[in-house]
Amino acid sequence: xxxxxxxxGSVASASHTREDKVSQAALxxxxxxxxxxxxxxxxxxxxxxxxxxxxxxxxGIGGGILLVPVMVYVLKMEQxxxxxxxxxxxxxxxxxxxxxEYWKQGQVDVRAGVLCAVxxxxxxxxxxxxxxxxxxxHLQGVFGCFMxxxxxxxxxxxxxxxxxxxxxxxxxHG
Amino acid sequence: xxxxxxxxxxILLTAILCGVVSGMVGIGGGVLLVPLLVLIFAFGQxxxxxxxxxxxxxxxxxxxxxxxxxxxxxSWLTGALLIxxxxxxxxxxxxxxxxxxxLRLRRIFAAILFALGAWQAVAAWTH
Numbered sequence: 001x002x003x004x005x006x007x008x009g010s011v012a013s014a015s016h017t018r019e020d021k022v023s024q025a026a027l028x029x030x031x032x033x034x035x036x037x038x039x040x041x042x043x044x045x046x047x048x049x050x051x052x053x054x055x056x057x058x059x060g061i062g063g064g065i066l067l068v069p070v071m072v073y074v075l076k077m078e079q080x081x082x083x084x085x086x087x088x089x090x091x092x093x094x095x096x097x098x099x100x101e102y103w104k105q106g107q108v109d110v111r112a113g114v115l116c117a118v119x120x121x122x123x124x125x126x127x128x129x130x131x132x133x134x135x136x137x138h139l140q141g142v143f144g145c146f147m148x149x150x151x152x153x154x155x156x157x158x159x160x161x162x163x164x165x166x167x168x169x170x171x172x173h174g
Numbered sequence: 175x176x177x178x179x180x181x182x183x184x185i186l187l188t189a190i191l192c193g194v195v196s197g198m199v200g201i202g203g204g205v206l207l208v209p210l211l212v213l214i215f216a217f218g219q220x221x222x223x224x225x226x227x228x229x230x231x232x233x234x235x236x237x238x239x240x241x242x243x244x245x246x247x248x249s250w251l252t253g254a255l256l257i258x259x260x261x262x263x264x265x266x267x268x269x270x271x272x273x274x275x276x277l278r279l280r281r282i283f284a285a286i287l288f289a290l291g292a293w294q295a296v297a298a299w300t301h
Binding site: 042046047048049050051052053056057058061063064065067068071073075077078080081082083084086087088089091092093095096097098099100101103105107108110111112113115116117118119120121122123125126127128130131139140141142143144145146149150151153155 | 239
């Protein structure tokens with residue numbers, strides 16, 4: 001119980017900084033008391049974590065893809081802050097529990113995984129150098145475009161499987 | 175597709191590309207890694223996802239994270255609250271995934287990606 005109040009207290013104090021505009025926004029919107037708002041905010045964040053986690057397990061991704069937009073539009077964070085916070089979460093091996101389940105099914109290529117880890121470590125550093133000076137509107141747009149591009153590529157792949165084509169991956173419709 | 179060393183080099187290069195995106199948009203990079211492993215290296219959907227999780231175990235974003243932290247772009251409290259949910263949800267999702275066949279899984283993946291991406295892009299440029 002003490003721990004809970006401690007967290008709650010720190011949310012309350014954080015709300016006075018620019019970081020957690022959510023409490024004020026929610027307050028205005030719902031006309032609720034301060035304490036209730038804090039609690040709601042915490043519940044929303046915990047729920048968001050769980051939802052992102054399901055995506056981690058379901059899609060084998062970091063979960064940032066859900067976390068970043070929700071932090072921006074629901075928690076009213078700045079795009080850069082949302083991205084930094086998403087990276088903070090990814091510092092921990094949050095996918096470990098999910099990985100264990102995949103491992104049991106033999107669905108893991110360790111060699112490729114290690115290579116990917118090395119590449120991403122270097123690449124992410126370069127990416128952050130590009131993103132930090134960018135304006136937040138364009139950063140958001142770029143984020144969305146990357147995701148849509150990946151989605152379209154993947155969807156085409158499912159079509160290719162549903163009706164197998166003789167040609168290679170580089171078909172003109174792709 | 176390609177064999178041995180060439181394949182390794184290709185995967186490394188792909189991962190660097192994913193890393194760049196990861197640092198730029200503050201996500202794990204798996205979101206691009208999974209489709210690319212499937213499309214270029216002919217991984218099955220489940221295998222691509224499992225492999226992507228391996229790549230997410232070490233803190234690959236640490237260098238990028240430090241850059242964000244130095245600029246003051248990190249909300250520590252929100253991060254701390256999100257972590258337990260992400261971990262537990264991960265296990266839940268991984269259980270679910272075994273009940274889905276690969277083709278359908280790939281479609282679900284693509285649909286979620288597209289929806290989230292469209293949401294971001296449209297909201298950003300129409301505000």
